[in-house]
Amino acid sequence: MAKSRCILTSRIDATCYADACDRIQAWAQSHTSCYVVAANVHVVMTAYWNPQYQRILEQAALVTPDGMPLVWGLRQLGYPHQTRVYGPDLMLAWCRRTTGLQIPIYLYGGSETTLQKVSCYLKAQFPGLIVAGTHAPPFRPLTPDEEAADVERIHQSGAQVVFVALGCPKQEQWMARQQGQLNAVMIGVGAAFRFFSGEVSQAPRWMMRWGLEWVYRFSQEPQRLWKRYFINNFAFVMLFGCQLFSHWLATLLPMKNSEE
Numbered sequence: 001m002a003k004s005r006c007i008l009t010s011r012i013d014a015t016c017y018a019d020a021c022d023r024i025q026a027w028a029q030s031h032t033s034c035y036v037v038a039a040n041v042h043v044v045m046t047a048y049w050n051p052q053y054q055r056i057l058e059q060a061a062l063v064t065p066d067g068m069p070l071v072w073g074l075r076q077l078g079y080p081h082q083t084r085v086y087g088p089d090l091m092l093a094w095c096r097r098t099t100g101l102q103i104p105i106y107l108y109g110g111s112e113t114t115l116q117k118v119s120c121y122l123k124a125q126f127p128g129l130i131v132a133g134t135h136a137p138p139f140r141p142l143t144p145d146e147e148a149a150d151v152e153r154i155h156q157s158g159a160q161v162v163f164v165a166l167g168c169p170k171q172e173q174w175m176a177r178q179q180g181q182l183n184a185v186m187i188g189v190g191a192a193f194r195f196f197s198g199e200v201s202q203a204p205r206w207m208m209r210w211g212l213e214w215v216y217r218f219s220q221e222p223q224r225l226w227k228r229y230f231i232n233n234f235a236f237v238m239l240f241g242c243q244l245f246s247h248w249l250a251t252l253l254p255m256k257n258s259e260e
Contacts, residue, residue, distance in 0.1 A: 003079070004063070005073070005074055005077040005078060005079070007044055007070055007073045007074075007077070007240060007243070008044055008045075008047075008048050008236070008239055008240060008243065009044075009047055009048050009054055010039065010043070010044045010047045010048070010054070010057050010063065011057065011058065011063055012039055012044075012063055012064075012065050012070050012073070012074060013062055013063050013064060013065075014065075014074055014079040014082055015062065015064055015065075015085055016083055016085060017085060017089065017090060017093040018093075020036070020062060020064060020085055020090055020093075021090075021093055021094055021097045023061070023062055024036065024094055024097075024161060024185050024187070025097065025101065025103070027061065027185045028103050028160040028161050028184070028185050029103070029160075031160070031183045031184075032061075032183075032185065033178070033179050033180050033181070033182055033183050033184065034060075034061035034179060034185055034186070035060055035061060035172075035175035035176065035178075035179060035185070035186040035187070035188070036060065036061060036062045036063075036064065036090075036185065036186070036187040036188065037057060037060045037062070037063045037064070037172055037175075037188055038064050038066035038085070038086065038087030038090060038187075038188060038189065038190065039057070039063050039064065039065065039066050039067070039070060040066045040067030040069075040070065041067050041069050041070070041232055041233055041236045042067075042168055042228050042232055043057070043066075043168050043169075043172075044070065044236065045232040045235060045236055046168060046169050048235075048239070050169070053169050053172065053173070056169075056172050056173060056175075056176040057172070059176060059179065060172075061185075064085035064087075064090065065082065065084060065085055066084070066085065066086050066087050066190075067084075067211075067213075068084060068208070068209070068210075068211035068213070069211060069236065069240075071083065071084045072211070073240060073244075076244055076247070077244075077247060084208075086208070087187075087188065087189040087190050087192055088189060088190075088191070088192035088195055088196070088202070090187070090189070091163055091187065091189050091192050092125070094161065094187070095122055095125070095126045095129055096126060098129065098130075098161070099126045099127070099128040099129050102128075102130060103130070103160045103161060104130040104131070104132035104157065104158050104159045104160055104161075105129070105130065105131055105132065105159055105160075105161045105162070105163060106131075106132050106133050106134070106135075106154050106157055106159035106161070106162040106163070106184070107119060107131065107133075107134040107135075107162075107163055107165075107193065108134070108135055108137070108150070108154070108162055108163065108164050108165070108166075109136065109137070109163075109164055109165030109166045109171065109193060110136055110165050110193040110194070110197070111136050112136045113197075114136070114193050114194065114197045114199060115134040115135075115136055115193070116134075117196070117197035117198060117199075118134075118193045118196045118197050119131050119134055121196045121197065121198075122196070132157035132158050132159040133153065133154065133157035133159060135150060135153060135154075137150060137166075147174075147177070151178055151181055151182050154182060154184065155182065155183070159184055160184050160185065161184060161185045161186075161187065162182070162184050162185070162186045162187070163187050163189050163192070163193075164186055164187065164188050164189065165188075165189050165190060165191070165192055165193040165194075166188075167190060167191075168188075168190065171188040171189075171190070172188055175188060200220065200221075201220070203215075203216035203217065204216070214229045214233065217229075
């Protein structure tokens with residue numbers, strides 16, 4: 001089990017790309033049914049407000065610090081060298097790893113056009129990568145029969161790692177429902193398919209390093225993202241500020257008592 005800390009009510013694991021890929025490899029090769037969540041502030045705040053979603057995070061095999069505020073949080077809570085483990089980059093790191101392992105992947109989510117572009121992009125970047133299949137589910141709740149058919153389609157493909165791009169919280173809910181049903185490692189990657197297909201541009205790396213990716217994404221999709229960033233981000237800063245204050249107080253009081 002990865003070392004971790006709780007940020008608000010969510011477990012965030014202290015990991016890195018190499019460690020995460022090692023874990024995914026072990027799970028994939030043993031045909032373990034499990035899922036990986038790349039957590040940002042939106043994920044943590046969704047879990048804070050929604051106990052059912054919170055339980056989904058608790059059941060995840062790995063919860064990576066996808067957003068810089070969570071990286072900074074882990075650093076303040078005892079992991080000073082923690083780095084970001086960003087969903088889209090984890091997807092690329094795994095594709096690079098699996099070309100030598102011949103472990104097939106599956107792409108689930110987005111549109112048919114998006115999937116075709118992503119598949120071509122990944123195969124060009126990683127010669128030898130096995131994309132066992134792709135599927136774009138309808139943009140509506142699936143019926144039980146449709147969901148079962150999707151799982152069977154993935155089983156028949158032989159894929160051992162499934163990248164799921166349905167957005168938060170839908171992708172985590174889907175992965176949790178398939179745990180125990182789908183003998184593969186499921187990894188939620190959010191907007192990764194839209195980035196790699198060229199439909200949405202990623203923020204410059206310097207903005208990512210400074211935690212300003214949200215500014216860039218908001219400028220691209222203000223109507224869709226304003227509530228997520230302005231309400232959730234403000235609430236997170238206030239709540240985590242209180243958590244940090246309590247953490248520092250708990251750390252300082254024993255030191256003060258020992259000095260006395």
